[in-house]
Amino acid sequence: MADDNAQRPGRTAADKERSRQQSxxxxxxxxxxxxxxxxxxxxxxxxxxxxxxxxxxxxxxKEGPSGRRPPGRGGAGRNTQAGxxxxxxxxxxxxxxxxxxxxxxxxxxxxxxxxxxxxxVSVAVLVIVKVTGGNSSxxxxxSFEPAPASVAQPATNIPASVFDTVGVTSSATAxxxxxxxxxxxxxVFTNTNxxxxxxxxxxxxxxxxxxxxxxxxxxxxxxxxxxxxxMQSSATDVYPSTPTFTFVRATYRSSYVELRTVETESNQLNxxxxxxxxxxxxxxxxxxxxxxxDTGKYVASSTPGQYSFPFVDIGNKVLVPGASFxxxxxxGLSHSQIAQNLNNAxxxxxxxxxAAANYISAAICxxxxxxxxxxxxxxxxxTAAKAMSKG
Amino acid sequence: MLTRDDYEVLTAPAGWRMAxxxxxxxxxxxxxxxxxxxxxxxxxxxxxxxxxxxxxxAKVTTxxxxxxxxxxxxxxxxAYYLVMSALNLPAAWRSEDWRVHGLRLxxxxxxxxxxxxxxxAELLIIGNICIxxxxxxxxxxxxxxxxxxxxxxxxxxxxxxxxxxx
Numbered sequence: 001m002a003d004d005n006a007q008r009p010g011r012t013a014a015d016k017e018r019s020r021q022q023s024x025x026x027x028x029x030x031x032x033x034x035x036x037x038x039x040x041x042x043x044x045x046x047x048x049x050x051x052x053x054x055x056x057x058x059x060x061x062k063e064g065p066s067g068r069r070p071p072g073r074g075g076a077g078r079n080t081q082a083g084x085x086x087x088x089x090x091x092x093x094x095x096x097x098x099x100x101x102x103x104x105x106x107x108x109x110x111x112x113x114x115x116x117x118x119x120x121v122s123v124a125v126l127v128i129v130k131v132t133g134g135n136s137s138x139x140x141x142x143s144f145e146p147a148p149a150s151v152a153q154p155a156t157n158i159p160a161s162v163f164d165t166v167g168v169t170s171s172a173t174a175x176x177x178x179x180x181x182x183x184x185x186x187x188v189f190t191n192t193n194x195x196x197x198x199x200x201x202x203x204x205x206x207x208x209x210x211x212x213x214x215x216x217x218x219x220x221x222x223x224x225x226x227x228x229x230x231m232q233s234s235a236t237d238v239y240p241s242t243p244t245f246t247f248v249r250a251t252y253r254s255s256y257v258e259l260r261t262v263e264t265e266s267n268q269l270n271x272x273x274x275x276x277x278x279x280x281x282x283x284x285x286x287x288x289x290x291x292x293x294d295t296g297k298y299v300a301s302s303t304p305g306q307y308s309f310p311f312v313d314i315g316n317k318v319l320v321p322g323a324s325f326x327x328x329x330x331x332g333l334s335h336s337q338i339a340q341n342l343n344n345a346x347x348x349x350x351x352x353x354x355a356a357a358n359y360i361s362a363a364i365c366x367x368x369x370x371x372x373x374x375x376x377x378x379x380x381x382x383t384a385a386k387a388m389s390k391g
Numbered sequence: 392m393l394t395r396d397d398y399e400v401l402t403a404p405a406g407w408r409m410a411x412x413x414x415x416x417x418x419x420x421x422x423x424x425x426x427x428x429x430x431x432x433x434x435x436x437x438x439x440x441x442x443x444x445x446x447x448x449a450k451v452t453t454x455x456x457x458x459x460x461x462x463x464x465x466x467x468x469x470a471y472y473l474v475m476s477a478l479n480l481p482a483a484w485r486s487e488d489w490r491v492h493g494l495r496l497x498x499x500x501x502x503x504x505x506x507x508x509x510x511x512a513e514l515l516i517i518g519n520i521c522i523x524x525x526x527x528x529x530x531x532x533x534x535x536x537x538x539x540x541x542x543x544x545x546x547x548x549x550x551x552x553x554x555x556x557x
Contacts, residue, residue, distance in 0.1 A: 108548060112539050119532065122507055130514040176437075205439035236518060237439075238450045264441070275445070299438065307441030323437035 147228040147245055147335070154339040155213065155228075155245075156220035158354065163221075163380035165345035168355045168387050172348030173329050175355040177388050178312075178363055179298060179319045186367070187316040190285055192258045195315040195367040198289055199247060199259070200307070204234035204267040204276045207323035208310040209244035210330060213338065214356035215312065215320075216245060221357075221375045222364055223254025230335055234267045234276070239327035243335045248279055256368040257315070262286060264309070289313050294321075314360070315367025318388070324356035358384040403485045404541045412479040412537050419530040420472035426452065426465040426523055447519035456512040464509065468527060471502060475534065492542045499538035506531045 187196040201208035219225050231246035247261035265276040282290060294311045299321035312320035329352055341347040362384035365376035375381060440447055457464050478495040506528040513520045
């Protein structure tokens with residue numbers, strides 16, 4: 001901007017020289033107070049003597065009343081009487097009142113930082129209200145509700161023909177294959193000699209809610225799963241109240257694999273409303289699994305640096321790093337509605353659950369030496385195994 | 392009532408202020424692009440955060456409050472930072488058109504007010520915060536502070552600033 005003046009026509013060589021010397025723009029204090037230094041820098045008494053006509057001088061007159069401001073540099077030397085006269089001339093009628101010289105920036109600075117402080121205080125108040133306000137409906141431990149036979153029986157006894165018919169696709173939603181690991185030490189739980197399957201989840205979690213259906217279906221092909229409880233994901237989370245089971249009291253007997261489950265939290269908010277009540281904690285070996293595999297390296301977590309669930313480690317051969325399909329598919333359905341349709345291979349919800357179950361079944365087969373053959377050589381499992389090997 | 396003709400010539404602020412404003416705007420733009428893509432493409436992982444953390448992006452970005460007047464908040468954020476990035480280009484900072492600077496200041500105020508609304512919605516209605524959204528809020532706050540301490544002195548409100556001061 002300082003160079004503009006030097007290129008203006010109709011200016012004397014002296015003016016141009018003065019412009020060159022004006023290496024910096026006019027400053028507030030200088031403009032307002034008219035210090036001697038400023039006067040010297042801004043063209044000195046010469047300019048001041050010339051002053052500027054009403055309208056801000058020749059340059060402003062040329063530019064006219066546009067959105068641009070009239071120039072202020074190259075103007076009167078403000079430490080001189082002539083300069084003062086020039087300033088007076090700039091307050092001629094038609095220009096409006098000139099902004100009064102401010103005593104300093106302190107009041108404005110105080111206002112500015114006051115506003116900034118107000119913003120910070122507002123955020124602090126919101127945080128305090130959140131932390132101390134608690135929850136209007138804090139939850140306590142809920143009573144365990146065993147899954148009735150009308151739900152548990154169809155969920156754990158899906159006909160083999162349905163598995164084979166569905167394969168690994170669903171007409172209603174995308175079903176994600178699990179992640180195959182390579183060159184990992186097989187997972188065997190302490191004091192067992194069977195390949196281990198480790199599930200880590202929480203009752204509030206809607207994605208865990210979705211994934212339990214195929215997990216129950218698949219595990220039931222390799223053993224007997226009992227002690228299932230009816231559960232719904234959190235009513236206040238995304239995909240609220242997704243119908244599902246809880247593994248909190250589940251037991252599993254299998255000749256092929258050993259199952260360990262951890263439901264780390266309930267679906268009931270704690271008294272402070274800051275999280276859900278704790279149910280179960282992983283033991284040392286389970287925590288080690290989480291530390292190794294439930295990380296950003298294998299799991300596309302929405303929260304970096306934290307464990308994510310659902311998380312299923314099948315013998316350190318295959319990981320299920322999240323729900324295989326969206327819980328939205330189960331929205332608005334009851335446990336019974338879902339369970340009763342699991343013998344219908346054409347039902348879109350059944351398709352998603354069974355497709356995911358075929359993937360888990362193929363994963364278990366890869367961990368336990370392809371046992372039992374009736375499951376591992378079935379059409380549905382073979383289809384899943386092929387799809388996983390391609391992925 | 393002051394008119395624009397009553398102001399002294401506008402002076403561009405210190406270079407670091409222009410650079411910082413542009414960097415903050417581009418940071419906000421980058422995260423806004425991510426959130427917008429995530430909103431429409433659905434790249435959210437189908438997982439819950441461990442230990443029922445207060446951080447839960449999926450819950451925030453799929454909540455009713457993720458829309459404002461029927462428009463996805465992510466899209467509003469993208470549009471906001473597109474405009475702010477343009478307004479914080481060095482050429483815009485050097486503009487002698489006072490309206491450019493007035494618009495920048497007004498948008499900074501609108502941005503921080505909207506960010507406060509979103510923080511309130513996250514903490515008091517949704518009950519969770521999204522770390523990506525929070526990063527945008529922090530950027531919005533920093534940009535607000537920067538603009539608030541830079542533009543009014545440029546416009547001559549409360550006295551022009553000295554070069555040293557700004």
